[in-house]
Amino acid sequence: MNGKELLRRYIIFFFGLVFSSFGVAFTTKAGLGTSPVSAIPYSVSLVLPVLTFGQWLIVLCLIQVAVQIILLRRQAKPVEMILQVILAFGFGYFTDLSMLCLAGFQPDGYLWKVLSLLAGCVIMAFGIYLELIADVVMLSGDAFIRAIALVTGKEYGGVKVASDVIMAATGAIICLIFLGNLAGVREGTVIAALIVGNIIKFYKTRLRRMEWTLLPENRVRMAQVREEAQGAGKGSDREAIH
Numbered sequence: 001m002n003g004k005e006l007l008r009r010y011i012i013f014f015f016g017l018v019f020s021s022f023g024v025a026f027t028t029k030a031g032l033g034t035s036p037v038s039a040i041p042y043s044v045s046l047v048l049p050v051l052t053f054g055q056w057l058i059v060l061c062l063i064q065v066a067v068q069i070i071l072l073r074r075q076a077k078p079v080e081m082i083l084q085v086i087l088a089f090g091f092g093y094f095t096d097l098s099m100l101c102l103a104g105f106q107p108d109g110y111l112w113k114v115l116s117l118l119a120g121c122v123i124m125a126f127g128i129y130l131e132l133i134a135d136v137v138m139l140s141g142d143a144f145i146r147a148i149a150l151v152t153g154k155e156y157g158g159v160k161v162a163s164d165v166i167m168a169a170t171g172a173i174i175c176l177i178f179l180g181n182l183a184g185v186r187e188g189t190v191i192a193a194l195i196v197g198n199i200i201k202f203y204k205t206r207l208r209r210m211e212w213t214l215l216p217e218n219r220v221r222m223a224q225v226r227e228e229a230q231g232a233g234k235g236s237d238r239e240a241i242h
Contacts, residue, residue, distance in 0.1 A: 005217055009134045012214060016130030017087065017139075018094055023124025025098030028053070029105050030116035032188030035124065035196070036164035037141055038095075039171030043184035047174060054096030061088030064144035071147045084140040091139060117188045124192075125199035132200070133211050133218065164193050 028034040034042040041056035051059070065084050069076045107116045131139070138146065141163075149159045172185040212219040 020127025026120030
């Protein structure tokens with residue numbers, strides 16, 4: 001990977017971070033509960049407003065980095081951990097900036113709240129999609145899940161689902177104990193958990209041309225993977241015949 005390609009990938013990742021942060025803020029402002037990933041920091045920000053939503057998000061990200069270092073020990077890569085710390089501050093800052101930009105946004109009526117939530121999920125999924133195709137670094141939340149999967153030997157997808165459930169449940173417990181309601185975790189949290197992944201899959205399928213335009217190297221690599229897979233398949237067929 002040459003310097004020009006790496007720079008292009010980091011620029012795409014940066015825009016992905018901006019979109020995903022705005023998506024988190026948009027779903028939160030819909031008033032039906034925030035996304036599972038941000039359920040704990042948003043709930044804590046309602047109970048302890050000494051820090052903003054984004055600042056509590058940074059605290060959570062830093063905790064996730066620390067846990068990765070403890071779990072991975074010598075396998076933890078210092079450069080990757082440093083990048084995750086930098087991205088934690090970026091993610092928190094852009095989330096607060098997005099919340100500020102949406103300060104006057106208060107959808108009235110349940111239908112508008114639902115539509116706003118769906119719009120936020122679409123925006124957030126697009127940001128995550130950009131981060132995935134950039135393929136340069138992982139946010140601390142995703143890397144935290146990867147570390148647990150690696151240490152426990154479990155599948156990443158299963159650990160991701162369990163993590164989302166625990167995050168949402170913890171946020172709900174915090175709200176119930178200290179606020180007496182589910183202000184931070186509601187039906188919108190469940191909806192976001194169910195549809196964001198599917199929207200990302202949709203983007204991967206439908207925005208392939210855009211990906212190849214932004215990152216033509218991805219097209220070349222995909223072609224190479226297909227050729228290798230076809231070659232392996234032909235080799236297996238020959239062995240089966242003999």
